Amino acid sequence: MAMSYRNIFAIIFFTIVAMFLIFGALLTHPFGEPEEPIMDEYIIENTQEETGADNGVTAVVFDYRGFDTLGEATVLFTAVAGVIILFRRLKK
Amino acid sequence: MMSKIVKTITAIALPLILIYGLYVIAHGHLTPGGGFQGGAIVASGLAMIVVAFGSVWTMKKVKEKQLSILESLGALGFISLAFLGLLFSANVFFDNFLIGQNSLPIFNEIGQGLSNINTAGVIPFMNFAVGLKVIAGLFAIVLVMAYATTKLEGIEE
Numbered sequence: 309m310a311m312s313y314r315n316i317f318a319i320i321f322f323t324i325v326a327m328f329l330i331f332g333a334l335l336t337h338p339f340g341e342p343e344e345p346i347m348d349e350y351i352i353e354n355t356q357e358e359t360g361a362d363n364g365v366t367a368v369v370f371d372y373r374g375f376d377t378l379g380e381a382t383v384l385f386t387a388v389a390g391v392i393i394l395f396r397r398l399k400k
Numbered sequence: 401m402m403s404k405i406v407k408t409i410t411a412i413a414l415p416l417i418l419i420y421g422l423y424v425i426a427h428g429h430l431t432p433g434g435g436f437q438g439g440a441i442v443a444s445g446l447a448m449i450v451v452a453f454g455s456v457w458t459m460k461k462v463k464e465k466q467l468s469i470l471e472s473l474g475a476l477g478f479i480s481l482a483f484l485g486l487l488f489s490a491n492v493f494f495d496n497f498l499i500g501q502n503s504l505p506i507f508n509e510i511g512q513g514l515s516n517i518n519t520a521g522v523i524p525f526m527n528f529a530v531g532l533k534v535i536a537g538l539f540a541i542v543l544v545m546a547y548a549t550t551k552l553e554g555i556e557e
Binding site for chain 1: 428429430431432434436464468471472475478479482493494496499519520521523526527530533534537540541544545547548
């Protein structure tokens with residue numbers, strides 16, 4: 309029985325995706341050695357003096373990148389509002 | 401609504417889960433974690449109430465309107481802290497205005513390794529605001545969806 313077009317397409321698609329993944333894994337630079345370490349070193353060295361926080365991740369999330377946290381809070385607020393609006397009619 | 405065993409275990413384990421979640425929120429600027437993570441822990445502990453005691457019983461105790469008000473209060477606190485940074489510092493949104501000033505000498509300390517909880521200026525307050533928001537938001541989502549499912553399937557509790 310000859311292979312159907314669907315199987316041939318699946319094999320070609322799988323090969324292309326696997327090639328992308330393998331080349332992507334081979335081309336990644338080593339772990340722990342970022343290509344552009346300027347921002348990392350700045351944050352690691354100056355977090356305690358500038359924000360007073362010991363936890364660098366929290367310092368980045370709530371101080372350096374506050375807008376990003378505001379966006380996350382907006383996403384959560386929108387989700388809650390949507391769920392409550394959607395299920396309000398079922399309460400009666 | 402589950403059996404008496406599940407209810408008893410929930411009543412025993414719930415305070416520990418809540419304390420751990422509140423610890424993660426309160427120490428967000430010192431140890432790993434923060435408002436989002438601790439709020440998720442507390443909300444999962446509160447979701448255990450919904451599982452063990454049933455959503456109808458829980459909805460009698462807590463209305464989702466109150467949870468919605470709490471979540472809006474958290475969001476307002478967070479964004480008003482951001483605007484306070486705009487007001488008290490050199491016109492920078494989300495500025496940490498408590499660090500590097502001398503009028504409030506309690507909260508302007510800088511953490512040195514294993515440090516106290518009153519360091520990091522405005523970050524703990526933002527953690528509390530976001531934690532309140534995440535607790536109320538996730539618990540509202542779980543409670544409303546469980547209640548609606550119960551009502552749709554006609555399960556009598």
